[in-house]
Amino acid sequence: MRRPDETDSEFLRTYDPDAYERPSVAVDVVLLSVRDGRMCTLLVRRKERPQAGRWALPGGFVGIQESLESAAQRVLRAKAAIEDNVFVEQLYTFGEPERDPRMRIISVAYVALVPFELQATAGSAEPDRSVSTVGIPWHGATGGAVELRDSDGRIMKTAFDHADIVGMAVKRIRGKLDYTPIGFQLLPETFTLRQLQRVHEVIQDQPVNKDSFRRRMLASGHLEATGERQRDVEHRPAELYRFIKRSAV
Amino acid sequence: MRRPDETDSEFLRTYDPDAYERPSVAVDVVLLSVRDGRMCTLLVRRKERPQAGRWALPGGFVGIQESLESAAQRVLRAKAAIEDNVFVEQLYTFGEPERDPRMRIISVAYVALVPFELQATAGSAEPDRSVSTVGIPWHGATGGAVELRDSDGRIMKTAFDHADIVGMAVKRIRGKLDYTPIGFQLLPETFTLRQLQRVHEVIQDQPVNKDSFRRRMLASGHLEATGERQRDVEHRPAELYRFIKRSAV
DNA sequence: AAGCATATATGCGCAATGCATCTAACGCAA
DNA sequence: TTGCGTTAGATGCATTGCGCATATATGCTT
Numbered sequence: 001m002r003r004p005d006e007t008d009s010e011f012l013r014t015y016d017p018d019a020y021e022r023p024s025v026a027v028d029v030v031l032l033s034v035r036d037g038r039m040c041t042l043l044v045r046r047k048e049r050p051q052a053g054r055w056a057l058p059g060g061f062v063g064i065q066e067s068l069e070s071a072a073q074r075v076l077r078a079k080a081a082i083e084d085n086v087f088v089e090q091l092y093t094f095g096e097p098e099r100d101p102r103m104r105i106i107s108v109a110y111v112a113l114v115p116f117e118l119q120a121t122a123g124s125a126e127p128d129r130s131v132s133t134v135g136i137p138w139h140g141a142t143g144g145a146v147e148l149r150d151s152d153g154r155i156m157k158t159a160f161d162h163a164d165i166v167g168m169a170v171k172r173i174r175g176k177l178d179y180t181p182i183g184f185q186l187l188p189e190t191f192t193l194r195q196l197q198r199v200h201e202v203i204q205d206q207p208v209n210k211d212s213f214r215r216r217m218l219a220s221g222h223l224e225a226t227g228e229r230q231r232d233v234e235h236r237p238a239e240l241y242r243f244i245k246r247s248a249v
Numbered sequence: 250m251r252r253p254d255e256t257d258s259e260f261l262r263t264y265d266p267d268a269y270e271r272p273s274v275a276v277d278v279v280l281l282s283v284r285d286g287r288m289c290t291l292l293v294r295r296k297e298r299p300q301a302g303r304w305a306l307p308g309g310f311v312g313i314q315e316s317l318e319s320a321a322q323r324v325l326r327a328k329a330a331i332e333d334n335v336f337v338e339q340l341y342t343f344g345e346p347e348r349d350p351r352m353r354i355i356s357v358a359y360v361a362l363v364p365f366e367l368q369a370t371a372g373s374a375e376p377d378r379s380v381s382t383v384g385i386p387w388h389g390a391t392g393g394a395v396e397l398r399d400s401d402g403r404i405m406k407t408a409f410d411h412a413d414i415v416g417m418a419v420k421r422i423r424g425k426l427d428y429t430p431i432g433f434q435l436l437p438e439t440f441t442l443r444q445l446q447r448v449h450e451v452i453q454d455q456p457v458n459k460d461s462f463r464r465r466m467l468a469s470g471h472l473e474a475t476g477e478r479q480r481d482v483e484h485r486p487a488e489l490y491r492f493i494k495r496s497a498v
Numbered sequence: 499a500a501g502c503a504t505a506t507a508t509g510c511g512c513a514a515t516g517c518a519t520c521t522a523a524c525g526c527a528a
Numbered sequence: 529t530t531g532c533g534t535t536a537g538a539t540g541c542a543t544t545g546c547g548c549a550t551a552t553a554t555g556c557t558t
Contacts, residue, residue, distance in 0.1 A: 022271040068344040095317040235535040236523040484504040
């Protein structure tokens, strides 16, 4: 499929690929987690110009023979020590001509969801603390730029249009939450219904009715009771569940 | 905002933008309409190699100082004679290294929705009939490649990965239909509830309950009765409605 | 004038949701 | 050991939205 026919191959030898000036293409990854009742994302302090010192999403240029997916995975491995088992989805492509002062850079943004524990270990492995997580404040319906703050509540200066990219990521995940089972991506392999509910509440920034949430989740067929229960909690321990892929209907 | 500071400007003079080999970036537009109870999209017969003779989405390379949105609008104007008032939304970016045999071309796909009447007049204005509309057959849940057929039901050979792009567009629009008012984008300025229902049925490929559809639409606050009614129909004429943007809550 | 086709309104049963109540199971302190 | 606080999890009920059936309205056609 999609293989050029004979005459096409002839043609390709004479085709001039330099007819147009080309932009650079990069990927940026929004690595979202939920920590202490807030959303957070991984940012890297820029060491080089332009905008040295500002906080940027982990990213990198796309190799000339590298797929966009692979580039995103590579960035995750290199800058966040995150392996391939996490949820990664293409988000949006940002291409305003002036978004980077160096040159025309078109950035294909990806969202990844990981349990905070993974992101924390990845971050602490970085000795120079250039990796940090930030909370995302929550003004109702989002979609535009977002204010990013460090753990002390101070606003972090973000690079380029990366605050817009994070805003778009939050909007996307919030929208998907209602009709796609992705909340569990932000939790350990086994989790309680209460924990899952809190994830939903944080993402939507509004309380969720406990009973109907339980009913919906259990009726969805995506959850499977493990038979295990919580340990060392000061109250009745809750059942631990596991996500299961629903077989094709 | 996002303006480089003094030291950055200095740095930019010495920055070498040619450190990486760069891909070409293009936009392709899926121009969807509903005609005779089927979805259809605009395809252009390729005159040049590679894949001359195959049917492709209207598209073009992104200018080095042109935003992605502008490029999509330019393609719509040039190849479909469609003006700016239509719904256009970025869809997905396709970047497999081998998707185009010429060279690495990353394509940012857009979806546009227009009433079929507009697409028809645009197509007929093209004298060489290189512009055509096709129906999209419907195998349940979509997302992957799609078979495209001409008005006689013959399968049309599509170029590159454009059948995948159309599949993605259909999936996106189908998904958005439930929680976003976009169906009216495929209808004239005033329309009956029945026409809107048919649009929904075609996009979802399943019948919609008439009464609850009416109730939902009227309760949504997006529709406004014009006071006018259909003319020259063989039965009781239906009220004509108009879409209204709901004021911000 | 009669008939036909579709629009529009109304009433009812079912299923999902929100809410309140009740019981179960753990740690903790006296 | 016993009582208490806390959260899990189950049950019952009112409300809401939806599917479905029915009845009426209003145009055109013959």
